[in-house]
Amino acid sequence: MQSNNIHEIVVLSGKGGTGKTSLTASLAVLAGNDAVIADCDVDAANMHLLLRPDFGETFEFYSGELAVINQDLCNQCGTCAEVCRFHAIPQDKNQYQINALDCEGCGYCEKVCPTHAITMQERRSGSVYISKTKVGSTMVHARLDIAAENSGKLVAKVKNDAKAIALAGNKHFIIVDGSPGIGCPVVSSLAGANYVILVTEPTMSGLHDLKRVHAVIERFRIKSGCIINKYDLNKEQTAEIKCFLREEQIDHLADIPYDSIFSEAMIEEKTIVEIESPLKQLVGSIWEKVKEQLTRKN
Amino acid sequence: MKIALTASGKTWDSMIDPRFGRTEFIVIYDEETQQLTVIDNSEVKNEAHGAGTATAQKLYDLKPDVLITGNGPGGTASQALKHLNMKIFVDAHELTLKQAYEQYKSGNLKEI
Amino acid sequence: MNPDKPLKIAVASGKGGTGKTLFSTNLAAFLSQKQKTLLVDLDVEEPNDFLFINGTIEKISDQYKMIPLWDENKCTLCGSCSNTCKYHAVVQLGTFIAVFTELCHSCYACSELCPVQALPMQRHKMGKITTIDSGNLTFIESRLEVGEEQAVPLIHQTHDLVDTQYKDIPIQVFDCPPGTSCPVVAAARKADFVVLVTEPTPFGLNDLRLAIETMQKIQKPVGVVINRWGIGNDEVEKYCDQAQIPILAKIPFDRQIAEYYSNGELVYDKIEYITTSLRQVITAIQHAV
Structure with a gap:
């Protein structure tokens, strides 16, 4: 029954630029060494800039497949290039070659190659790190290779490692910086979560994205709360978001005013709770509210 | 009745794995024979995408009457499961397999 | 540069929220004051440019992918x-x-x-392409159906449509999806020049570096626009100097821009330094290609 004590909190926002990572890192600092941090926003992994992890351990990560031609076995018949719908096998200097950028790993070429010159190999897509952060907690994070694609598998790997570390170390929290969008990686970052924090901003696209992400959360019946960042930039949109929160019974965690402290803190490689300002109290109260929601559930 | 549980380990004392598609194991309990069968799901766990449908496919081969899991299957997986005549009970993710089974028996788990 | 071929400018950024939509829509609107301009929203999962462009719908065409039945x-x-x-x-x-x-x-x-x-393979609707006539500006929005996950095929089809039906429009702006993965590579592939929009913060710099690496991998000339200039530090500028990446413009942080933006309004003709910046950007691009 060990994992009964672990609360997994996932922070999400449909679109970028809402301050999600700054807020997630702040919660990570407030939770200190009682939390394991998982950065699943691998497309634009930025949390390391605030939590200064030491990149202690590195693991190569493989995801999906890539066709590879053994030129010694290839008889240049061109069957592979004919069947490839992704135009990933151009002929160059009388040799058929796989263009890794275009290959989608479907394996059709491998199946039709008469000389068995093509094999499907695991595709390296990035690195996973297990680090110590500046507050002493453990952080699991990843870096994708250029033009590599995020996947449910990578997110699951980051989260699983975080969970194993939390179990072994008797930690109470796992704080996850979630993936953007609403696809497979988001579903993967939500699996097993106890609470979701949604970060949005009062723009037309902010509300639109919030609704889309919420539809995914609802499917998994996970309790959620919302932070409206930069709420004072557009009061009408803020009112509309609040309406939506009430209708959907999403906890309204806080309204954060637009504040240059977000970027000022970032430049000092700090989170907003490490600098004295009214926001420090505000974010502190968010963390208290989230903890209260989590304990109430049990 | 055959009961399938998504599990993070291989015994009655293991925790329920809250995930459907990427569950570590599928454990089948046959109420008639009282036997526990463990199916390793690690090759599905390693798929970049489509873990939900791949795990669903396995359940078609196992043909359980009941599935007990945590969050519940995602969009594509639940679509895949709909032709399988199987009841799905969710929100068991903070329980051991044994506890989850007992809760199911006493009617305390939520059916979707 | 072949004078018969349109000039294609892609606008990208390492991460979302840096002002890519703001820049693309205003650049296109600015250019259309003088010549026929095409704006293409290729952020197919979350197309937002339409919020800023008024016009009449000329055509909506459903886009299909082939799936087995x-x-x-x-x-x-x-x-x-x-x-x-x-x-x-x-x-x-x-x-x-x-x-x-x-x-x-x-x-x-x-x-x-x-x-x-x-x-047998059959057609399956994956999205739609909408063409909007806004005077000198033609706007094309490419939108993926909710629930579809493959952005790349739709982006390719949109490029094909532009190349067959709109090849006479001399200047074309492509608003790319955020990130550094396959969709942005597909979106920027046809471009003669890529503008990377960033902000002067550590997050901005980190994402900019990744975006530059991505564009270098597909051998595209790039230039940088620093949005919300003044909020952060000068590390982005130092980095660009060192890496010899041209900075095309610096758009100061201004609450007024953010407020106009949140209401879906363009600013290219409302704020003078924006007009100046856009003029600088286009001059620099024309010079570079």
Whole structure:
């Protein structure tokens, strides 16, 4: 029954630029060494800039497949290039070659190659790190290779490692910086979560994205709360978001005013709770509210 | 009745794995024979995408009457499961397999 | 640069929220004051440019991808398709074959390798392309259906449509999806020049570096626009100097811009330094290509 004590909190926002990572890192600092941090926003992994992890351990990560031609076995018949719908096998200097950028790993070429010159190999897509952060907690994070694609598998790997570390170390929290969008990686970052924090901003696209992400959360019946960042930039949109929160019974965690402290803190490689300002109290109260929601559930 | 549980380990004392598609194991309990069968799901766990449908496919081969899991299957997986005549009970993710089974028996788990 | 071919400018950024939409829509609107301009929103999962462009809908065309359709009568349940599909989009569930369209990459392998032709390919709607006439500005929005996950095929089809039907528009602006993965590579591939929009913060710099690496991998000339200039530090500028990447413009942080933006309004003709910046950017690009 060990994992009964672990609360997994996932922070999400449909679109970028809402301050999600700054807020997630702040919660990570407030939770200190009682939390394991998982950065699943691998497309634009930025949390390391605030939590200064030491990149202690590195693991190569493989995801999906890539066709590879053994030129010694290839008889240049061109069957592979004919069947490839992704135009990933151009002929160059009388040799058929796989263009890794275009290959989608479907394996059709491998199946039709008469000389068995093509094999499907695991595709390296990035690195996973297990680090110590500046507050002493453990952080699991990843870096994708250029033009590599995020996947449910990578997110699951980051989260699983975080969970194993939390179990072994008797930690109470796992704080996850979630993936953007609403696809497979988001579903993967939500699996097993106890609470979701949604970060949005009062723009037309902010509300639109919030609704889309919420539809995914609802499917998994996970309790959620919302932070409206930069709420004072557009009061009408803020009112509309609040309406939506009430209708959907999403906890309204806080309204954060637009504040240059977000970027000022970032430049000092700090989170907003490490600098004295009214926001420090505000974010502190968010963390208290989230903890209260989590304990109430049990 | 055959009961399938998504599990993070291989015994009655293991925790329920809250995930459907990427569950570590599928454990089948046959109420008639009282036997526990463990199916390793690690090759599905390693798929970049489509873990939900791949795990669903396995359940078609196992043909359980009941599935007990945590969050519940995602969009594509639940679509895949709909032709399988199987009841799905969710929100068991903070329980051991044994506890989850007992809760199911006493009617305390939520059916979707 | 071939004068008969349109100038294609892609606008990208390492991450979302840096002002890519703001810059693309205003650049296109600014250019259309002088000449016919095309704006293409290729952020197919979250197209937002339409919020800023007013005009009349000229055409909506549905876009399709090809997916297999199971023919129950021909199928012998041999399992070949289910074993072939690497994406688990075609799975054998008991005595029937299920096709999950959102997972399908349209590789045709299951269909063409089926020994009894029980999986013919058929059209499946994956999105739509809307053309909007806004005077000198033609706006094309490419939008993926909710629930579809494959952005790349739709981006390719949009490029094809532009190249066949709008090749006479001399200047074309492409608003790319955020990030550094496959969709942005597909979106920027046809461009003569890529503008990377960033902000002067550590997050901005980190994402900019990744975006530059991505564009260098596909051998595109790049220039940088620093948005919200003044909020952070000068590390982005130092980095660009060192890496010899031209900075095309610096757009100061201004609450007024943010407020106009949140209401869906363009600013190219409302704020003078924006007009000046846009003029600088286009001069620099024309000079570079």
